[in-house]
Amino acid sequence: MPLRGKLRPTGPLxxxxxxxxxxxxxxxxxxxxxxxxxxxxLDLAGGLLRGKILSALGGYYSPLYPAAVAGLAATGLPLExxxxxxxxxxxxxxxxxxxxxxxxxxxxxxxxxxxxxxxVHPELVKASAQVLPETLAGALxxxxxxxxxxxxxxxxxxATYLARPEGVLLLPLGLWRRRRERLAALALYTGAALVxxxxxxxxxxxxxxxxxxxxREARIAGLSGVPGATTLVAAALRAPGALLARMTVGVARQAxxxxxxxxxxxxxxxxVGLGTARAGRWPLAIAAWFTALPLALNPSPRYAVPLVPxxxxxTGAGLVALGARLGRLARPAGAALGIALVGQALWMxxxxxxxxxxxxxxxxxxxxxxxxxxxxxxxxxxxxxHGRALVPATTDPDAALTLARQSGARLxxxxxxxxxxxxTPPAGARVVxxxxxxxxxxxxxxx
Numbered sequence: 001m002p003l004r005g006k007l008r009p010t011g012p013l014x015x016x017x018x019x020x021x022x023x024x025x026x027x028x029x030x031x032x033x034x035x036x037x038x039x040x041x042l043d044l045a046g047g048l049l050r051g052k053i054l055s056a057l058g059g060y061y062s063p064l065y066p067a068a069v070a071g072l073a074a075t076g077l078p079l080e081x082x083x084x085x086x087x088x089x090x091x092x093x094x095x096x097x098x099x100x101x102x103x104x105x106x107x108x109x110x111x112x113x114x115x116x117x118x119x120v121h122p123e124l125v126k127a128s129a130q131v132l133p134e135t136l137a138g139a140l141x142x143x144x145x146x147x148x149x150x151x152x153x154x155x156x157x158x159a160t161y162l163a164r165p166e167g168v169l170l171l172p173l174g175l176w177r178r179r180r181e182r183l184a185a186l187a188l189y190t191g192a193a194l195v196x197x198x199x200x201x202x203x204x205x206x207x208x209x210x211x212x213x214x215x216r217e218a219r220i221a222g223l224s225g226v227p228g229a230t231t232l233v234a235a236a237l238r239a240p241g242a243l244l245a246r247m248t249v250g251v252a253r254q255a256x257x258x259x260x261x262x263x264x265x266x267x268x269x270x271x272v273g274l275g276t277a278r279a280g281r282w283p284l285a286i287a288a289w290f291t292a293l294p295l296a297l298n299p300s301p302r303y304a305v306p307l308v309p310x311x312x313x314x315t316g317a318g319l320v321a322l323g324a325r326l327g328r329l330a331r332p333a334g335a336a337l338g339i340a341l342v343g344q345a346l347w348m349x350x351x352x353x354x355x356x357x358x359x360x361x362x363x364x365x366x367x368x369x370x371x372x373x374x375x376x377x378x379x380x381x382x383x384x385x386h387g388r389a390l391v392p393a394t395t396d397p398d399a400a401l402t403l404a405r406q407s408g409a410r411l412x413x414x415x416x417x418x419x420x421x422x423x424t425p426p427a428g429a430r431v432v433x434x435x436x437x438x439x440x441x442x443x444x445x446x447x
Contacts, residue, residue: 159196
């Protein structure tokens with residue numbers, strides 16, 4: 001049954017929104033290194049501003065986030081800042097939705113505690129400063145949980161799919177969740193979801209020539225050891241054992257990523273809340289289904305971010321229970337927890353990656369000028385050099401050179417460790433630099 005309750009402003013909600021905004025802006029001000037997928041999302045958003053709608057709807061990356069970025073950029077905001085602002089606004093929008101969800105599942109005190117943790121949670125803050133769709137997907141997932149009416153829930157299910165392809169799982173889950181409702185409500189739920197999903201599904205059909213949920217299906221099917229399969233259904237029919245083996249390994253990896261995303265400081269309150277709070281556990285069931293099915297096929301730490309709010313209701317309940325046991329020590333302990341979470345949220349990890357990315361981008365820009373096409377597995381190098389990123393499918397040198405020839409690129413960046421000892425550079429390919437202390441090697445391609 002749909003969850004009951006109303007959204008209403010409260011003191012803790014105002015504090016959480018203010019604290020969440022300040023911490024997220026501070027994270028953005030520190031100019032964190034963009035995720036490798038960030039330039040691709042910005043390229044899609046820029047294409048939408050130029051009227052390239054079909055390429056966004058039927059492309060490899062889900063279209064809703066680039067569309068939102070394009071909407072903000074249309075106001076005059078620089079494209080990268082629009083990408084970070086979209087993630088920030090989605091992250092803030094998730095806070096009142098989480099508060100409403102926990103209040104309906106448990107009580108006001110647990111809702112306030114979960115809300116304040118979410119405002120400064122390291123993974124949620126970091127994702128809110130990135131050029132990625134994870135906070136948007138997380139907010140839509142919470143909206144789906146909070147929505148009462150079938151049509152609203154169906155629309156949010158479809159929108160979650162447009163933000164992340166695994167969001168399609170909300171369609172069958174929503175039907176199961178509402179299985180005791182009238183047939184008309186189930187039809188309304190399904191219809192609303194399909195209407196929202198239809199533009200992307202039709203565009204994918206037009207681009208690829210067959211029905212699929214995402215172009216990522218072919219890549220995942222290939223990784224599962226089923227050559228030639230372009231959809232997961234085809235992979236399952238041809239080699240179910242190979243697909244099942246990949247999922248078995250993948251679910252363990254993704255579960256570990258989920259635990260890491262929740263964070264060590266929140267695991268103890270979560271365990272306490274899980275043992276003491278008596279409430280419906282739909283959020284946990286959804287997190288488990290996402291981890292065990294779509295995310296297990298292609299596990300990644302970033303895919304755990306939309307699931308983090310689903311664990312916070314029990315984290316909040318656990319903090320309330322621990323506070324009751326600590327008595328007068330509860331306030332200083334809570335303050336210490338908040339300070340520690342903020343510290344983690346603002347900590348800039350991987351300083352070498354950040355410095356190396358800027359060194360390579362600066363090298364390309366200084367030697368060759370803007371507008372260069374650069375073949376590299378990481379699109380951030382070309383983005384930083386104001387150029388065009390060409391991302392090969394693998395680390396194989398021959399695949400990279402084939403892509404360079406087809407695209408007319410003159411620059412190729414790779415790692416020495418990715419070049420087999422038996423491989424010989426073709427005529428016209430010469431090493432021009434080994435930036436980042438030799439971590440990378442830059443080839444110039446030509447006659």
